[in-house]
Structures are given as C-alpha cells and as structure tokens.
Amino acid sequence: MHVNNLRSDALEIFNYAVRNSLPDSAVEKALSTWKLPQKIILVAIGKAAWRMAHAAVTSLSDREISGAVITKYGHSQGPIGKLQIFEAGHPISDENTILGTKYVLEITESLTSADCVLFLVSGGGSALFEAPLSRIPIDEIVRLNKQLLESGAKINEVNAIRKRFSLVKGGRFAEHCKPASIYQIILSDVVGDDLSSIASGPAIVDVSNAENVKSIIRRYNLTIPDVILQSIQSEMPKKLDNVKTLVTGSVRELCKYAINKANEMGYDTHLLTDSLGGEARDASDMLYKQIKRIKEGMFVCEKPCALIMGGETTVTIRGSGMGGRSQEMALYAAQLLSGCKGVTVLAAGSDGTDGPTDAAGGIIDGETWERLKQMNINPKEMLDNNDSYNALKKCSGLVFTGPTGTNVNDLVVALVL
Template identity: 50%
Template sequence: MSKIREDADKIVQAALAAALPDAAVKRALEGRDFGPGRLVLVAAGKAAWQMAAAACGILGERLDAGIVVTKYGHVKGPIPGVECCEAGHPVPDENSFAATQKAIDLVSGLTEQDTVLFLLSGGGSALFEKPLIPAEQLEDITRQLLGCGASIVEINTLRKRLSAVKGGRFARLCRPAKVFSVVLSDIIGDPLDMIASGPAYPDSSTCAQAAAIVERYGLRLSDEARALLEQETPKELDNVETQITGSVRQLCAAAEKACRELGYEPVVLTDQLCCTARDAGSFLGAIARTHNDTQKSLAFIAGGETVVQLTGKGLGGRNQEIALAAAPLLAGLDRAAVFSVGSDGTDGPTDAAGGYCDQESLAALAAAGWDVPATLADNDAYHALAAVNGLIITGPTGTNVNDLTVLLLDRQ
C-alpha cells in the first residue's frame, strides 16, 4: 500500500473516531434532573445504538425502559433494559413500521411527570416510520425521490406529510409527557426540523413547498398521497426541549487536525458541499491539477452531502462516485489522491463507506476493463473501485454526520 493511501486511511479513522456521539451525549445528560416521573428512551437513526449505549451508561437504573431503531448490522450488542431493533434504510420496511409502533406504544399513557429521552440521528427518516399511505406507495415515492437527484431537504419535506411520526407528530404522540431530544445532525446547516424528518421538532416546510417538489421532479403520486401533502404539519410544540450534539463541522475539524499531524497543510474548502457527486469529484481533480507543482504537502477538505442522479443499473454510492469522477483528472499527477466517505460507514446500498482514487487509478481501471464515463453513467462505481482496491470499508461506525471528502497532494 502506498504512503498516500495509508495517510488517507489514517485520516478517515481519526475523523470518524472524533465524530462519535458518546462524549456529546454525556455532556447533554450529565447532571440533568429528569424529575420524579418515568424516564423512557427512544433512539432512532444510524447512530441510535451508539447514542443509546452512551446514555444508558450514564443513566443506569434511572432509565425505566427504552427502544433502539437502527439500520441492519448497526446493533453492536445488547443494552440492558432497552429493546434493540434493526430495520430498512434508505427504504423503510415492515421492521421499520413494527419498531416504530413499539416506540409509539412505549410513550403512550405517559403523564406530565414523565420524560421521553429522544435520541435522534440521520437515517431516522426511513428507520422511524409509521406511514399514512400503503407501504408499497411509500416505497415507490422514496425510490422516485432517491433516483431523481432530489436533496435530502426536499425528500424530507414530502416524507413528513406522509407519516404519522414525522414533522413534529411523534412529539404530539408523547404528550402530556415532556420530550428531551438529543440530535446528531446529518444535514448541512443543522435544520432541526429536517434531520430524520424532525419527529420532535416544529416543521418549517409548507404544503406549497411540497407541491412544488412534486412538480419539479414530475413525481407519480396517488390521490391519497396528494391529499396528505395538502395537510399542514405541526408548527408549534410546547413539550419539547432540543439539544444538537454534533455535525459535519466536527468531522471536518477532526480531518483538518489529522491532516496537519501527518504533515499536510490543510485547507477546509467547505462544510456545506451540496452538488452532484460527479461534479464534486471533477472539481477536486481540477484543484489537484492546479496545485500539482506545489512544493509542500496539501490537503483540501470538504464536508457535506452530494447527490447522485441514477442513470444506470449498477451498484455504488455518492462517495464512491466522487472518487471515481476524480480519477481522470488525477492521472499523471505527482502523488495525488481523492477519497470520500460516509461517516456512518455505509455509502448507498453497499458495504463500503466510500471510495479512493489516486494518480494511478485511471490506468489500473483501464487495464481491468473499466471505462470511467461509462461506469459513472451506469452508476457502477462499486464494482469498478473494487477491481482496483479503491473501496474504503469501515463497517458501521456508530455516528452519522454527513460525508467527508479530501484531496491529498503528498510532497513529503
């Protein structure tokens, strides 16, 4: 393995370790008085198990009951007194619905003296769901949104109106109990009503915005779904207190520190990257070409969440497409690499966290029979990168704070 690939792996590991929610959950809960009533825990999202384990380690026997709803493969073991459920993502399934109903049952019948500790992280939009339309309709709408290149904010604007728990509706189901919500952000700018579609936060989006999204992407909706999009979501909630615990800024800062310790001069380009994955990869490749004559090692860092437009039938994810799209521009340069990872450890419907390409990747891809433009058109970055050792595989990480993309220029 080349030094620059070793550096990339070290940066990924350091950034992910720093972005784990344990310390933030501890800060949110230590010394907090939940009063004399019952305390029940509901954790939903890709980081739900990690957040719940941290909370239970602090609260101990003070916690009366709890449930975790997370993605398949993300439960790392039993948590005393807490039921751990795994469900579908990015498309909800029957396990999503069953686990969410268990959470609703858990908070039913609580009093004003009781508190729901709601630990929320990205991915909750699919995992924490009780649809108001038939499941097959919800699955079809979700797939349409994922395939047309809609942003996560646009997707969640529609999801809220098709659900009994999103857009502040779960907090209403908890009444008269209080809700203390601890949120790990996976959306640029940390909009609390959009993270996991805001089950316990007033919704700022409107019916008019929902209708505009349907029109913009030409979505196919049933009359039943269209009628739900015309019903407004809660705009005020008087039983909720919310604290945000982490975001992509933390991920970028950790990467910046790791790059500096490895001898690179880091430059944080943005923590709000929001273009297509292919454009992001090409842009970073262009930066590499501009700075190829540099005499010092440089690291250009970007955090955020890109989108993929599905034009083919291959396998991959947005971070893998970023790396693959950079490969043609990195070819022939002097020790340059682009890598990109999803902080939750999964990128699209794959077992990879993301992808890596350097100045030698294009030639290796060609030798293995892979044409980059054709592969990107078929959305098959996973198989192409697998052929040249370009996949980054971390396994489930326990956190979820957007994606990290880095360009390295090694002159050491």
C-alpha cells in the same frame, strides 16, 4: 513521499476524524445539562442510535430506563439494559421499520405530564422511524422513497415530502407524546444543522407548507400516487411546547478533526468547504480544479498539501449499477485526475455505509482510471451506469470500515505532493 503513503495517510486521517466524532461523550455532556426524573422512556432512532442509547443508559445508570432502539441492519452491537432493539431497512423503509415504529408509538401512548421521553436522534432516522398515515399502504411509501432517493433531490426536499404522509415526522411524534416532556438530543447529519431535516424532525415543528412540497414535486417531475397527494394538504404541528432540544456533533467537527490530524502528519491543510452539497460529480469537478491549481502553482500551499471537504452530495440515478454518492464522487475524480501523479482522493461516509452498499466510500489516485482500462474494464461505461461500487472493487478502491456508530455526513480528503 510515495503514493502508497498517501493512501495510508488518507485512510488514517479519515479514521481519526470518525473515531473522534463518536457520540458517546457528547451524549453524556448533553445529559449533564438536564435534571431528568427517575423513570425514563428512551427512544433512539437512526444509524447512530445504538451507540447513543448505550452512552445514555451508561450515563444514567441510576435511572429506571425502558424503551426502544431502531437502527440499520448490522448497526446494533447487542442488548442495552431493558431496551428493545430493532434493526430495519435503510435507505428504504421495510416491515421492520413499521414494526419498530409501532412499538414506539404503543409505549408512548397515553402519557401524562409526569412522564419523560428521552429522544435520541441521528441520521437515517427518516427511513428507520416511519409509520404512514392509516390510508397509505406501505408499498406505496417504499416506491415513493426509492423514487425520491434516485431523483437527485436534496435531503431537505426529500424530507419535506416524507413528512406529509407520516404519523411521526414533522413534529407529529412529539404531538403524539403530549403532554409528556421530551428531552431530545440530535446528532446532526444535515449541512447547516437544519433541525427540521434531521430524521425528518419527529419532534421539530415543520417549516415547509403544502405549496413548498408541490413545487418540489414539479421540480423533479415526481410521480406521486393520489392517496399520497391527498396527504400533502394535511396539517402539521405548528407549536411544540413539550420539547427541549440539544444538538451535538456536526460535519464541521468532523472536518476539524481531519484538519488537526493532517496538520499533525505534516500536511499543509486547507478546508475547502464544510457545507458540500449538490451533485457528487460537481463536487469532484470543484476538487479537481483546486488540485490542478496546486499542481500549476496557482494555489498557495506548502507540499505535501491536504484539502478537506465535508457535507453531503446527491446522485441523480440514470443507470442500473450499484454505488453511493461518495463512491460516485471518487470514480469521477479518478477520471478527471487520470495521469496526475502524486495525488490521492478519499471520499467516504462517516457512518461507514455509502448508499445501499457495504462500503463507506472510495479511494483513488492518478493511476486508478488507467489501471481499470488495463484490466479490460471500461470505467466510463461503469460510471455512466452508476456502477461505481463494482468499478472501485476491481481496483481495490473501496473503503471499508463497517458501521462506525456515528453519522455526521461525508468527508473528502485529497492529498497532493
């Protein structure tokens, strides 16, 4: 098998896993378990919001549905019935985030116990569904979110802070909708399916407290404006008796589909983890050690071999370049695997966007690092500057899918001859 075949195989495995993780059938199945009334207010947030809303409206074609979809720029695919479609900033909120969220708060104002809200939640909702407490300026929110995302903090830690200065996070949206019933379908993008972390849990009771949040601030040496520090002490809803929740989709299923496809293609496939976390470079280190063991005959597997990992890493930003966690992982893996023959590694996000870029992730082999050097490019310098996007772009190492319509974490596929 030629190394070019490894590249095309890795892409095929990734694309198959993502296609089979689309939320359409899962949303339809979830809706079949509930008897919803004739009139429904639908609110969909996150990077998979348009796809989830489209599936719901199609499935409930005999109902009278109004409401809104708030998704990332480029992630909507046209009108859906009577729903208002908003595209907004991600991973940093912007004025359209506030505009869309205020519209949702307006249409869910003064509801009665006879009203029904169908709430469709997917990853990215933390940035896309936001209305700050009245005393906090939006520019302070933007600055803090940028600082949080560059700190290396885990997503549950980031969201624990975000909830404290929001009108809609940490169960506050569900509180706002009372006494109406909320039927919530969550497409999980959080390792371990911690519901309070997915989109910062707008209809989930917050499990953190003020002391937890203060310890996170100290741990990452965050600079928090006084106006936001004051909000940390604010009370969060402790009981939500108006919410019914179903969770669908997960990184475990994404990995399962990747394993099935790799096996079908003739690879001896091994799942290393479906709860990948920590720094992206540490994940590359772990993967490199397993590939090295295979090459040295210390890892029992038939060749060709496929290693699968799923989850979500972080990157502590120290440079001024452009990239995302999957691209960073791929470029660092290229350094570790430089000169290693018969190896291809793909790391990409299931939503089709990795960090603030238009790429889903990166794909490298044992020649990538040296290939960059031969082009008079210093890959180490670019890696140190967190400029993985531009480095991988130079050597055709970026993975492009466009918005996929789902969001169930990241997938890593390593193929070894």
